[in-house]
Amino acid sequence: MAIKQKLVFRFPPSVVEQPFIYRLVRDFDLMVNILRADINPDKEGRLMLELSGSEPDYRRAIEWLKQQGVRILNLKQQITWNEDRCTHCGACSVICPSGALELSRPAMTVTFDESKCIVCELCLKACPARAMKTLLEQAR
Numbered sequence: 052m053a054i055k056q057k058l059v060f061r062f063p064p065s066v067v068e069q070p071f072i073y074r075l076v077r078d079f080d081l082m083v084n085i086l087r088a089d090i091n092p093d094k095e096g097r098l099m100l101e102l103s104g105s106e107p108d109y110r111r112a113i114e115w116l117k118q119q120g121v122r123i124l125n126l127k128q129q130i131t132w133n134e135d136r137c138t139h140c141g142a143c144s145v146i147c148p149s150g151a152l153e154l155s156r157p158a159m160t161v162t163f164d165e166s167k168c169i170v171c172e173l174c175l176k177a178c179p180a181r182a183m184k185t186l187l188e189q190a191r
């Protein structure tokens with residue numbers, strides 16, 4: 052069975068320079084789509100990838116990454132929208148690059164489609180009501 056999954060990978064500084072994408076393609080026969088990369092040799096690295104391939108290959112790859120010390124999070128779990136806090140001002144829908152946050156007309160209410168979110172985090176700063184959060188921020 053084929054699988055397609057958007058994931059966030061957090062790399063400890065000790066492994067950040069390893070060629071993970073090359074290994075995912077060569078050793079696990081996966082297709083890799085890079086959604087966002089934030090790599091700094093001295094700090095924790097962050098990669099947002101969409102992986103697709105056969106389910107057994109995908110599972111083997113995830114196990115291998117975990118063994119390397121990589122933390123893996125589901126992209127859908129990264130950003131949350133607190134509807135109760137939201138005032139539907141629309142500020143986030145203007146800057147959201149993926150269309151995950153949209154202002155519906157004529158109702159003029161904001162909706163959040165987490166499956167479109169690429170975790171750019173622009174909405175976190177733009178929201179005056181602090182209705183957008185990352186799970187990491189919530190855990191602090």
Ligand code: SF4
Nearest residue numbers: 147168169171172174
């Ligand atoms: S994190 Fe980026 S893509 Fe996701 S909802 Fe916020 S602005 Fe849109």
Ligand code: SF4
Nearest residue numbers: 137138140141143178
């Ligand atoms: S910026 Fe915040 S308050 Fe305004 S519509 Fe977006 S989530 Fe709601």
